[in-house]
Amino acid sequence: MVKQKFPVPVITEHLQVPRVQPDAMAETKPFVAKAEFQEALGFPGELVDNWQSVALDKMSELLGKYRALPVFLDACVKCGACTDKCHYYLGTGDPKNMPVARQDLMRNVYRRYFTFAGRYFPKLVGAQDLTESVLEDWYRYYHQCSECRRCSVYCPFGIDTAEITMAGREILASVGLGQKYANEIIGKVHKIGNNLGLPEPALADTLTGLEEEVEEDIGIQVRFPLDEAGADVLLVTPSADFFAEPHVDGLIGYAKVFHQAGIRWTLSSYASEAANFGIFIGNYDQMQKVAERIRQAALDLGVRRIVIGECGHAWRVAYSYWNTLIGPFDFLDTNYPAPQHVCELTYDLIQRGALTLDPSANDEKIVTFHDSCNVSRGSRMGSMPGGQFTLPREIIQSVCNQFVDMAPETTHEQTFCCGGGGGLLTDDLLELRVKGALPRVTALKQVVDNHGVTHMAAICAICKSQFSKVLPTYGFDMDMIVSVHQLVGDALVFNSAH
Amino acid sequence: MLTAIFAIGLYLAVLVLVVGTAFRLVHYVRIPVPLVIPTTPAPITRTGVVARLFREVVFFESLFKGSKWTWLFGWIFHFAMLIALLEHLRYISEPVWWWIVAIQWIGLYAGIAMCLGLVGLAVRRIVVDRIRYISAPSDHLMLLLLLGIAASGVGMKVLWHTDIVALKAFVIGLIRFDWQPLPADPVLLIHLSLVIVLMLIFPFSKLLHAPGVFFSPTRNMVDTPRERRHVSGWGERTSRRKVMSQEPKSRG
Numbered sequence: 001m002v003k004q005k006f007p008v009p010v011i012t013e014h015l016q017v018p019r020v021q022p023d024a025m026a027e028t029k030p031f032v033a034k035a036e037f038q039e040a041l042g043f044p045g046e047l048v049d050n051w052q053s054v055a056l057d058k059m060s061e062l063l064g065k066y067r068a069l070p071v072f073l074d075a076c077v078k079c080g081a082c083t084d085k086c087h088y089y090l091g092t093g094d095p096k097n098m099p100v101a102r103q104d105l106m107r108n109v110y111r112r113y114f115t116f117a118g119r120y121f122p123k124l125v126g127a128q129d130l131t132e133s134v135l136e137d138w139y140r141y142y143h144q145c146s147e148c149r150r151c152s153v154y155c156p157f158g159i160d161t162a163e164i165t166m167a168g169r170e171i172l173a174s175v176g177l178g179q180k181y182a183n184e185i186i187g188k189v190h191k192i193g194n195n196l197g198l199p200e201p202a203l204a205d206t207l208t209g210l211e212e213e214v215e216e217d218i219g220i221q222v223r224f225p226l227d228e229a230g231a232d233v234l235l236v237t238p239s240a241d242f243f244a245e246p247h248v249d250g251l252i253g254y255a256k257v258f259h260q261a262g263i264r265w266t267l268s269s270y271a272s273e274a275a276n277f278g279i280f281i282g283n284y285d286q287m288q289k290v291a292e293r294i295r296q297a298a299l300d301l302g303v304r305r306i307v308i309g310e311c312g313h314a315w316r317v318a319y320s321y322w323n324t325l326i327g328p329f330d331f332l333d334t335n336y337p338a339p340q341h342v343c344e345l346t347y348d349l350i351q352r353g354a355l356t357l358d359p360s361a362n363d364e365k366i367v368t369f370h371d372s373c374n375v376s377r378g379s380r381m382g383s384m385p386g387g388q389f390t391l392p393r394e395i396i397q398s399v400c401n402q403f404v405d406m407a408p409e410t411t412h413e414q415t416f417c418c419g420g421g422g423g424l425l426t427d428d429l430l431e432l433r434v435k436g437a438l439p440r441v442t443a444l445k446q447v448v449d450n451h452g453v454t455h456m457a458a459i460c461a462i463c464k465s466q467f468s469k470v471l472p473t474y475g476f477d478m479d480m481i482v483s484v485h486q487l488v489g490d491a492l493v494f495n496s497a498h
Numbered sequence: 499m500l501t502a503i504f505a506i507g508l509y510l511a512v513l514v515l516v517v518g519t520a521f522r523l524v525h526y527v528r529i530p531v532p533l534v535i536p537t538t539p540a541p542i543t544r545t546g547v548v549a550r551l552f553r554e555v556v557f558f559e560s561l562f563k564g565s566k567w568t569w570l571f572g573w574i575f576h577f578a579m580l581i582a583l584l585e586h587l588r589y590i591s592e593p594v595w596w597w598i599v600a601i602q603w604i605g606l607y608a609g610i611a612m613c614l615g616l617v618g619l620a621v622r623r624i625v626v627d628r629i630r631y632i633s634a635p636s637d638h639l640m641l642l643l644l645l646g647i648a649a650s651g652v653g654m655k656v657l658w659h660t661d662i663v664a665l666k667a668f669v670i671g672l673i674r675f676d677w678q679p680l681p682a683d684p685v686l687l688i689h690l691s692l693v694i695v696l697m698l699i700f701p702f703s704k705l706l707h708a709p710g711v712f713f714s715p716t717r718n719m720v721d722t723p724r725e726r727r728h729v730s731g732w733g734e735r736t737s738r739r740k741v742m743s744q745e746p747k748s749r750g
Contacts, residue, residue: 020628063529067526074522074710075711077707100632124634155564157714157717158560158714160537321534376538380542413538
């Protein structure tokens, strides 16, 4: 057990809905972005003097730009169906982490300034002035939401708190209160091309090192090409895949798949990042600008296909938004006219019998699968709705003999966020991350106890980093979390003739 | 005098309800939906979306997943209200349509079911700490208002009968702009007053959830962003090419 400065929740046999504990997480908030990082993204460096009017103007602007915002703010009937659905509420008991209460932080202000009832009868409808303490609550609680959309599954009107959180963060950034972690990362992408700030020579070095490592391991020269013009496939993957554990084993898995399938592929040093934190801060322009690098790299390298590595929100952005933001993809192969997920690529290859697999290579593992939130509720794979659930599972079952699903109310579209998504994967929010992981960890413990599960596979860099960090606080081994493509890579059979 | 007050009140309430709601909906329609944001897994055809909305509106599909008790009380209340509303069409149809005649016998039970559903929702709102926390005074009052309407309606069926022939003459008179006297029974006046209040607040309150569900992008969008390029409103104006021209070129 790792010692923490805060009490780690106790895992119970079944998940308990906590009683309301006001202000339980009122002390928790991420660091505010410094002026240089704010300004680099076109936001004011620090809290502006007339923040109230700037915030209300911004809110008015957003209400006119995104239909979801006024519809969601108007439609809620406070039925409470969402109140026990957020992993952060379940883990902390802070009522402002109930999705509806999180929305109400903005809804109350919306009513006060933008609706008849709130202007004339504020007390009656719970409308509130935009005071400094409200602004502080916004900063706290819009950074205690991982934009995972679980609440939107249960809402009778489909109200998606993620949209409210994004608007909240957009308003906060516009008055000078950006979040350090997310905004610094976006700055690095603009400057260097990836979230980690890994420059081209370091990236090239890392890839060469991986080639040597794999050759030592399996005796085959598997290439990790960088900036190779004329390749068929541009692989865009979260930069954590380049060296974080267990991510890098996933990258090795992709490389082995490409190698065995005989697909010419390349990474790009210009677009060496699939993640797009623009979505997290709710800023359309930033999201578009980050995505644009990938289109540019694809055009410059002359590739025919774009494939996205294991990254949850990156896949949501690529799948749902890219065509709007940086499309049309008329320059791609007409057989693959849109960006694909690496799981789609691998699944197709398995279906066609193009991969030689020996699932017994993973026989020491009993594997479960963590559905990542953005993949599950903000995207699709394959040609049928729900392919985002079946494809990864079928891949795992092709490469592992022992697979067990977690409880149905915690998988597929009802999956729980890992607790670190949505731009919250920062150590200044560690308490929130640990507590927010409780629902997932509870479901994991059930399959560990009842089925002897040894590993949990995921297809998201944030999930992998988050679980490596928080699993030990709950007494699990940090190595439990693995990439789906690590399992694939380990099961691929190479003979020296290849 | 009484007739005039209620006649004008009802005209005004209907006007506010229709015009106010229409304004709101037109307002929604004019705001773009710049990105594809259905909650997935989502239908990949328009027909599928229609089916999804149908299930949402008729069965409260998502709420069923979310909370069985709220679903039960909410569903009973809403469908009992629908039946009660249909039953009330006998006041505006002349001669009364046959299928309205056919459902008259359910009216009383619908009214009682409405009350039960509303009481269930109200108890839940007070007893469950999470829901109490998110409730504003208006949330409690809204339930009381509806309960008042339903209870006074049931009351007129079983205890304080009103002259429904005269009432119908009054309603038809309103429609034909040929006012007829309104029976001055107190329970009827309470019933009508509460209905007027309900119609007046509809476009300015959470009652907008009724039309709102059809405008919710997470429920009404087709999940085909890769197959069809979605461009809407200002999203089109922030052209990709403009962004590109500010970008350094790739070294690749």
